[in-house]
Amino acid sequence: MYVFVCENSIDGIFTGVYDAWASKYGHKNIRLTVCPPDTYTLFDEYITVSTDYERSGKVARTLLQRLGEETYAELCQAASALEESSKRKKYMDKADALYHTIVLALSLKDGSKVLNYLGDPFVNRVFELSRSTGNEAHHLLGFLRFQELENGLLFARIHPKNYVLPFLGEHFADRLPQENFIIYDKAHSQAALHPKGKGFFLTDASSLNEEMLNRFSPEELEYQKLWCRFFDSIAIEARINPKLQNQNIPIRFQKDVIEFTK
């Protein structure tokens, strides 16, 4: 086996796909991984992939062209998913699942249909990962809360499992074109910045000044109060059901949602 060890990002994985394909070792003899192994096995050869935007861009263009926008978006979602490692359950590595799904897709007459073939274990894993990212992104479209800071800027803090920031940035840039806003993904130390009237961009946020973020505009607390009051009065007493509530808005989201923290 030839094991390509790549960086855990869309570009890292796509570069890995490029290198693995170009190596001509034969798809059956190739494995991709985003986790550098703890113990190297004797009969496998390990190849470290250094992320290269030119090569990953080539892969992205090919996929977009051959598989269509929808399937391409699903593959990106899968690549953004959290790589879960648990001792109890051994998951298939997402980079490996993506590589073999891409190999299958490019061998099909109509590559856009590849994600239909859920009987294939690689495809199934990609489907699962993509759904996990998609679901979390969809949750956050609703659960994300902006707070207005002193300078009129809207600021939101989130702690997602998967890397969903690009999907959120796109949604809110379309929704709030005339606002300056920042979405801060604390779990991944990244932020999406949107200046009024322009597109959004992603940036490293490890040096974010958190103190500035607690100075709200004078109206902000008023609207939070109004919203929390609405939130309380809209519930029907005869149907109170905290378990159902926590099932619908899982507790891990609640710490970033103002009506659950006040």
Added chain:
Amino acid sequence: MNLQTSMNILDKLTILSDAAKYDVACTSSGVDRKGTGKGMGNSVAPGICHSFSADGRCISLLKILFTNECIFNCAYCLNNCGTDVVRAAFTPEEICTLTMEFYRRNYIEGLFLSSGIMISPNYTMDLIYQTIYQLRNIHHFRGYIHVKSIPGADPLLIEKTGFLVDRMSINLELPTAEGLRRLAPCKSRNTILKPMRQIQNRITDNKQELMIYRETPPFVPAGQSTQMIIGATPENDFQIMSVAEGLYQKFQLKRVFYSAFVNVNGNSMLPALPGGPPLLREHRLYQADWLLRYYHFQVSELLSEDRPDFNIFLDPKCDWALRHLEYFPVEINQASYQTLLRVPGIGYKSAERIVKARKRNQLSFDDLKKIGVVLKRALYFITCSGKMMYRTKLEEDYICQNLMRDKTQLPRDIREGGYQQLSFFDKDMQSDFQLTDARILPPGQQIVTV
């Protein structure tokens, strides 16, 4: 009447959201609308839930009444003209500010505006129209708007409003005309169904206009919905579902909502419901409603005059399957999409995935599990490549006993609240209705066509 004039916005919001909470339709689905780079807002077809209130229901829209003043006297409503509650009214500007400020903080997906009837239906409908007009044209709000149309309002006002909103709804309130006459004497089937028909016709015309000329403004693009109160009057499930089916077929409604009756003002004409609102019944009605809309079922297959109510212990699909074992087992790798839809444990999404996936590989039980099929329900009814998952008997009693062991047959809140709900459902409901000396209507009564 206790109308407060000097009230701040927090008090108004408290009163007018509290008064709107029994309206169920808080969905924001059905419209895809991109932003334009100007103004604020867009809309996504699947809808977005922004929060969940303490009762576990989704909060998607800012759900408020324009006013809780009302000249009508519907017995089930807390705001009817006879009750002694604090009254309040928003101004259009206040509603616009609340909507815009909540929306930009991402609290909500849009506005749900209903109202009590102040002065006259036309006066109230016009206020609603003014509000929505300002929101769309002065604040350039492009988010979701759902408006209740006021029964008895002028058709012209309804038409003008329809071009500004995404969804309109008129509450049917009670499943039969008789119930309506008794409990909501100011409303009639006519004042409810006429505007419903008007909106339906306008939507149809609009779709044709849009095909010819793309710039035509869309009319109620997310369609219309309605709501029925369940358990305030003695109709059985068969009557309720027949009405819903009629509404879907004859009025092309997008959704019918069912709201378990809560006796808010202790009116003696209404049942007392000591066991709480009939939540399990509501749950079964929603399950059956999905079977009508997504699973090609007809009411006559689920219920009949001899079996007018849903099974308490089993969901309607399992219940149907047990009575039609002659169709089973179904071979997963061959059965048509329609056939797969009828298998308990296979949802419409799983059915779609199965049909696509099996083109390439024969599917195994393990694959089905990964696709999302609930095998603990499906396993009695399916084979994969000719084999069943376990050795089971295709026998009603045997399968029924096993399915009943499946906890998900009853919603968790009801399961854990003990079986109080069930006994109430079995016996107490009958006696409650005898208190009301209401005549039990013959089953199968159809709604009138306008």
